[in-house]
Each structure stands twice: as C-alpha cells, then as structure tokens.
Amino acid sequence: MSRERILPAFLCEFLNPSMPAILTLQNLTKSYSGRLVLSVPAVDIAPGIHWLKGQNGFGKTTLFKVIAGLLPYAGTVLLDGQFDLRRHPVAYRLRVNYGEAEPVYPEFLTGWELIHWVATAKQAPQHQVDALIDRFAVADFLKTPVGTYSSGMLKKVSIIMAFLGNPRLILLDEPLITLDQQATHLVAELIQTGREQGISFLLSSHQDFSLSGLPVESVWQVAQQTLTLVPHTV
Numbered sequence: 369m370s371r372e373r374i375l376p377a378f379l380c381e382f383l384n385p386s387m388p389a390i391l392t393l394q395n396l397t398k399s400y401s402g403r404l405v406l407s408v409p410a411v412d413i414a415p416g417i418h419w420l421k422g423q424n425g426f427g428k429t430t431l432f433k434v435i436a437g438l439l440p441y442a443g444t445v446l447l448d449g450q451f452d453l454r455r456h457p458v459a460y461r462l463r464v465n466y467g468e469a470e471p472v473y474p475e476f477l478t479g480w481e482l483i484h485w486v487a488t489a490k491q492a493p494q495h496q497v498d499a500l501i502d503r504f505a506v507a508d509f510l511k512t513p514v515g516t517y518s519s520g521m522l523k524k525v526s527i528i529m530a531f532l533g534n535p536r537l538i539l540l541d542e543p544l545i546t547l548d549q550q551a552t553h554l555v556a557e558l559i560q561t562g563r564e565q566g567i568s569f570l571l572s573s574h575q576d577f578s579l580s581g582l583p584v585e586s587v588w589q590v591a592q593q594t595l596t597l598v599p600h601t602v
C-alpha cells in the first residue's frame with residue numbers, strides 16, 4: 369500500500385522533502401500604470417496553511433489577484449512545480465481558487481447562478497455544491513439576486529465558490545471578516561479538512577490567525593513592494 373493511502377496528504381508532504389513547493393514565484397513584478405507595486409525575485413511557498421500579512425495598500429490583494437490569474441504580471445507563477453500560469457492557463461486555474469475580501473458580483477445574478485457558473489468552470493460535482501450549500505445553510509436566499517444580499521451573505525457565497533472543484537491551492541483574502549461566529553467556525557473547519565486532504569491555503573488577514581486555532585505553518589509579509597517570510601511562533 370502506498371504511503372499516500374495510509375497517511376494524510378499533509379503528513380506525506382512533510383515527510384517527503386523532495387515534494388515541490390506548492391507555489392513558486394520568480395522575477396514576479398506587477399505595476400499599475402507604470403507604478404511598481406510588487407517585485408518578488410524568488411519565493412517558494414511550501415504546501416501548508418500560510419498567513420499573509422501586510423499594511424493597508426501594501427499589495428496583498430494585488431498579489432492574490434496575480435496568483436489567481438486575474439491580473440497581468442511579468443515573471444513566473446508556478447503551481448506544484450509543473451503548472452505555469454502563463455503556459456498552462458486552464459490547468460493552473462482549475463487548481464487555484466480565490467475568495468475575495470469584499471466580493472462584488474453583478475447585482476442581477478442570483479447566488480445560485482453564480483455558484484453554478486463557478487461550479488461548471490471548476491468542474492465541481494453536484495454533490496460538492498449541494499454539500500457546501502447545505503453546510504452554510506444558504507439555500508433559501510440563493511434564489512434571490514445578490515444585489516439584495518448583506519455583506520455576510522455575499523461572503524458565504526464567495527467562500528462556497530472558493531472551495532469548489534479540486535483545488536491544490538486556495539487563496540482567501542480576509543476569510544473571516546463579516547461572517548457570523550457559526551460561519552467563522554465552519555470556514556476554519558473547511559480549511560482544516562481541506563488541508564488534511566492536501567489543499568494548501570494562503571490566507572490574508574489583519575487579525576491574528578494564530579488565534580483561529582488553525583495550524584498556520586508560516587507567516588508571509590507584503591512590505592516594501594515584496595514578499596518575505598517572517599519569524600513566526602504559533
């Protein structure tokens with residue numbers, strides 16, 4: 369029996385140092401109208417749960433959007449040592465999901481339409497969609513247009529969409545803001561379970577993630593237009 373069959377994925381990764389970084393950034397730069405916002409010479413992020421910190425306006429959301437494949441950039445973004453965002457755009461995007469901090473969607477679409485559209489793009493099976501809708505108990509309001517949703521309702525829809533399909537990496541920008549306590553616990557549970565199944569997470573938060581109880585493996589900081597690993601004692 370293979371090691372993967374008897375050990376959780378995250379333990380296999382830990383025991384196998386030859387396993388590639390989940391995410392590699394090389395000579396990555398991002399500018400807006402000629403103004404440099406990010407310049408990351410070379411970074412390898414190991415599989416795991418990682419906390420991304422940074423002061424307002426330092427570039428966390430920009431970095432997430434670049435890694436999610438939503439913004440043009442210069443340089444290399446590589447998933448699992450094999451899926452290059454530029455050279456394998458579909459394979460890469462099937463494996464990297466993104467939940468925005470304050471999601472904005474076309475107001476006339478229903479939550480149901482949005483979720484099913486993302487589920488189709490991410491090749492998510494119906495039972496996965498149903499299970500997430502059920503866990504967040506959102507079925508009732510999904511039939512109405514998102515323009516009528518509260519910020520917490522919108523956030524739940526965006527978190528559901530971020531877990532659809534078979535991602536290797538999920539980027540969650542401020543995943544805990546605007547959610548009620550029950551939903552906050554559920555998100556932490558989904559992250560923990562996802563990690564045990566081999567999904568890695570990059571979580572941005574201005575709150576201290578060490579208080580969430582999640583096994584955060586490293587802390588990264590966006591500052592001075594770059595990304596660095598910072599000392600961390602969780």
Ligand SMILES: Nc1ncnc2c1ncn2[C@@H]1O[C@H](COP(=O)(O)OP(=O)(O)OP(=O)(O)O)[C@@H](O)[C@H]1O
Nearest residue numbers: 400401405422423424425426427428429430431590
């Ligand atoms: N579409 C855009 N056009 C021009 N400049 C932008 C754009 N989006 C972001 N910026 C600028 O890029 C910089 C980084 O912004 P970003 O939203 O990535 O920061 P952040 O770290 O996520 O901030 P916060 O913690 O407030 O969410 C800021 O100076 C911002 O003004």
